[in-house]
Amino acid sequence: xxxxxxxxxxxLKINLTIWYMVILFLVLIFFSSILYFYLESQLSEEVKSILxxxxxxxxxxxNETGLNSDYLLNSVDRENLTTFVYNSQGKLMNKxxxxxxIQDIITEVNKKNNFFxxxxxxxxxxxxxxxxxxxxxxxxxTQNYHINLVxxxxxxxxxxxxxxxxxxxxxxxxxxxxxxxxxxLASRALKAxxxxxxxAAKISQSNLSQRIKINKGRExxxxxxxKTLNSLLDRLENSFYRQKQFNADVSHELKTPISVxxxxxxxAIDSEKKLTSDQKNILLTIKKQIEQxxxxxxxxxxxxxxxxxxxxxxxxxxxxxxxxxxxxEEMNNLASEKNISIKKxxxxxxEFRMKADLSLITQLLLNLIDNALKYSKDSGxxxxxxxxxxxxxxxxxxxxxxxxxxxxxxxxxxxxxRVDKSRSREYGGTGLGxxxxxxxxxxxxxxxxxxxxxxxxxxxxxxxxEE
Numbered sequence: 001x002x003x004x005x006x007x008x009x010x011x012l013k014i015n016l017t018i019w020y021m022v023i024l025f026l027v028l029i030f031f032s033s034i035l036y037f038y039l040e041s042q043l044s045e046e047v048k049s050i051l052x053x054x055x056x057x058x059x060x061x062x063n064e065t066g067l068n069s070d071y072l073l074n075s076v077d078r079e080n081l082t083t084f085v086y087n088s089q090g091k092l093m094n095k096x097x098x099x100x101x102i103q104d105i106i107t108e109v110n111k112k113n114n115f116f117x118x119x120x121x122x123x124x125x126x127x128x129x130x131x132x133x134x135x136x137x138x139x140x141x142t143q144n145y146h147i148n149l150v151x152x153x154x155x156x157x158x159x160x161x162x163x164x165x166x167x168x169x170x171x172x173x174x175x176x177x178x179x180x181x182x183x184x185l186a187s188r189a190l191k192a193x194x195x196x197x198x199x200a201a202k203i204s205q206s207n208l209s210q211r212i213k214i215n216k217g218r219e220x221x222x223x224x225x226x227k228t229l230n231s232l233l234d235r236l237e238n239s240f241y242r243q244k245q246f247n248a249d250v251s252h253e254l255k256t257p258i259s260v261x262x263x264x265x266x267x268a269i270d271s272e273k274k275l276t277s278d279q280k281n282i283l284l285t286i287k288k289q290i291e292q293x294x295x296x297x298x299x300x301x302x303x304x305x306x307x308x309x310x311x312x313x314x315x316x317x318x319x320x321x322x323x324x325x326x327x328x329e330e331m332n333n334l335a336s337e338k339n340i341s342i343k344k345x346x347x348x349x350x351e352f353r354m355k356a357d358l359s360l361i362t363q364l365l366l367n368l369i370d371n372a373l374k375y376s377k378d379s380g381x382x383x384x385x386x387x388x389x390x391x392x393x394x395x396x397x398x399x400x401x402x403x404x405x406x407x408x409x410x411x412x413x414x415x416x417x418r419v420d421k422s423r424s425r426e427y428g429g430t431g432l433g434x435x436x437x438x439x440x441x442x443x444x445x446x447x448x449x450x451x452x453x454x455x456x457x458x459x460x461x462x463x464x465x466e467e
Contacts, residue, residue, distance in 0.1 A: 012193070013186035020182040021175055028174065032167045039163060043156040044127070048116050051081075051129035051149045058083065058147055059133045080152040085145055118153060125153035192222040196229065208237035254297050262290045302436060313357035313443055320352040320361070320393055320464075324384060327365040331373065338378045342369070345385045352386060352393055355467040356444055364440045367433040368397045368460055375458075376401035392446075395462040404452040412450065413438040 115130040129149045192214055199212045211233060214226045265287045269280065328342050335342050372382045376399045385396040404412060411417045415435045441448040445465050452458035 013190050016186040017179055017183045021179050024178055028171050040160055047127045047151055051151055055129055055131050055149055062133050082150045084148040125157055127151040127153050208240055258294045315355045316358055317355050318358050320354050331369045334373055340376050340380045342382045350388050360440045364437050367437050371433055372399040391466055393464050397460045400457040403454040403456050405454055
């Protein structure tokens with residue numbers, strides 16, 4: 001048995017039902033015990049009253065007539081009641097009733113006056129009332145007698161046993177019915193909580209229009225909670241909308257001046273005017289920074305479109321192998337600057353026809369290969385492996401660069417996340433490329449994963465459906 005059983009892992013309605021049953025069980029046991037002992041006490045008092053009345057009648061007859069009556073000496077006055085009379089020497093006057101039973105029960109109370117007790121003998125309870133009486137006090141000679149009335153408690157005990165049987169049947173039955181009712185009520189009460197959870201799961205930064213639906217007339221705690229959450233969602237939606245609009249506006253406004261500055265710098269570098277070495281280096285540095293800024297603005301514009309609505313890929317049929325070759329050719333110029341080789345591995349004779357958004361798939365490949373180039377060492381190697389699977393294409397982009405620490409792997413697809421910010425600036429990283437890659441793969445119904453080790457390199461694995 002697990003000693004560390006965690007009840008928190010179970011649904012709240014089950015926990016509430018269990019606690020309700022436990023409390024109800026304890027309450028039923030408590031009141032059942034009170035009922036049992038109260039009834040037992042009342043029955044004992046009733047038997048005692050019966051014996052006291054009978055004892056008073058016997059005393060009256062003995063006082064008047066003595067013990068000459070066969071009725072008294074051999075009395076079994078009523079069902080379950082027997083009379084035992086002893087003289088002053090302790091001798092039993094009812095000879096026909098003398099038995100071991102008498103000795104065992106009567107011995108304890110024989111010499112006590114006005115004594116009542118319930119005694120258990122042979123798994124049966126007996127009520128005994130003991131008292132002393134004088135016979136014929138108006139005569140010259142009187143004698144003391146000791147009378148014991150013994151009453152079988154069997155009928156009353158049967159009533160108590162029947163009560164226990166009824167309780168043993170009714171308590172589990174009550175618990176079963178109550179648990180069903182409790183579960184139903186808990187489920188109904190928590191239905192709104194389930195609705196909140198389902199609605200909250202549908203809400204994302206690109207879909208903040210969802211609201212929790214509930215009866216407008218509901219004014220209890222759940223109703224107030226839902227109204228508060230809906231009000232919070234209204235404020236969040238407005239805030240996100242203003243933020244996205246601001247990013248889109250700023251990115252759009254920056255695009256034109258950046259393009260103008262870049263064109264002017266390229267013209268100055270390519271002009272026939274003589275530039276000193278320092279001036280040319282300054283212009284080249286400015287050009288590099290402008291290109292990075294232009295890349296960042298382009299990515300921010302794309303993300304603004306992504307956040308603004310649910311974009312569906314504009315699918316067309318093309319050969320993925322041809323696209324990979326085109327991207328490799330485009331990136332070879334950058335690779336040659338660091339003396340990095342880009343090689344493709346593919347099984348001959350296989351076709352890689354797929355239906356997808358060509359521009360987005362091209363952007364995906366450019367981002368991943370650019371990322372591999374930035375973080376690969378000089379004279380490094382980048383390997384692109386294209387494999388055909390059942391209904392999918394697997395694309396592996398492997399480098400032998402600096403690698404990524406294990407604790408950072410879960411975060412690299414988040415926006416603006418950079419493992420080493422100083423080195424990312426050095427390599428021109430914006431922290432958006434991998435986030436865009438993840439989005440492109442997901443809207444095509446694929447998967448993207450990474451395996452990486454520090455100082456050994458990284459392996460990006462992408463699965464894309466054929467259609």
